Amino acid sequence: MIKNIYRKIVSEKQRIALHYALYKIEAVLLWGNRYECCCCGKSSRRFLSHGNLGLRKNIKCPHCLSLERTRILCMYIKNEIFKSGIQPMRVLHFAPVKGLKDFLKNSPYVSTYIDADLNPNVATYQADMTRMPYEDNSFDLLICSHILYCIPEDRKAMQEIHRVLRPGGKALIVDTIEGDTTRELSHLPAQELKDVYGDEATCRVYGRDITDILGSYGLKAHIIDYVKQLSPEFIEKECLSEAFDSEIVDCINT
Ligand SMILES: [Zn+2]
Structure with a gap:
């Protein structure tokens, strides 16, 4: 009440x-x-x-509210994407989380930063991933964490990722990945989705075949469990030992 x-x-x-x-x-x-x-x-x-x-x-994190998966993604970007000598990137960031948003906005490796979401209250720009208001080849890097699973027409979003990225551009996708095969769930009652999957907007849980699905839209993808490449000292300091749902699907636009 x-x-x-x-x-x-x-x-x-x-x-x-x-x-x-x-x-x-x-x-x-x-x-x-x-x-x-x-x-x-x-x-x-x-x-x-x-x-x-x-x-x-x-x-x-009490300062920027980043979860483990956001900190792992941030380290991946720092270590594997933002390498010295690269041209500053045009970055499109969907469903921005404050900590990662601030890091990207202030990075010398970023020339243009656009944060967007379907909900205009949580991002600077309102945009639908299935109908992005951007020209072809507009971005070098696109980031979306835990958003594709709740988009009913996720294949349209994948088409759009391919369209707005330049050839050779990268998409970093983080989502829950369980088992080998993607399971569509949108036929289930909202309460069951909330109770079992934690979000009544859940449309599916991706399997490892997400790489094949993305590949069919021109996004050559592989799944990286990046926390396994971090040192035990770093994992302890960043409190990442219990991290889950943090595998990164690294895609190159072909
Ligand atoms: Zn923080």
Whole structure:
């Protein structure tokens, strides 16, 4: 009841701003240096809890709100994409998370940064991944983390990724990957999707055949479990040992 009244009188944009303000207070209370976040570079004595299917402890940076999967993706971009000598990139970032967004915006390897989402309250630009308002070959790098699984027409989004990337451009896709074969789930009741998969908007769970699906749209893809390439010391410092849903599908536009 109170939650409904709050939602009626306070806009989503205001609620998000308040949400960030409260986290800033929490970040001060968690002052310390045991853990560090590679997205924002800040330290804390512990991370925050988070989870749609039960809270998991010590996983979300209190400064930039990045989860483990975001920190792993950020390290992949730092180590494997932003190499010295590359031309600054035109980057399109869907469903931006604050920590990664700030890192990309401020990177000397980025010439143009556009963050976009279907929901205009969570990104600077509103855009539908299945009908992107961008010219062909507009970007060198496209990032979308945990978004394709909830797009009913995901194949259209893949076509659009291929279209807006220049030949040889890269897409980094992070999504839940389970088993060998993609399972379509949109026929299930919303409550079941929420209870079992943590999000009633879930349309599917991708299998490892996501590389074949992307390949059929001109995106040569391979799956990388990048946390396995990070040192034990770094995993401990960034609190990545329990990370899941963090495999990166690295695609080259052919
Ligand atoms: Zn952070």
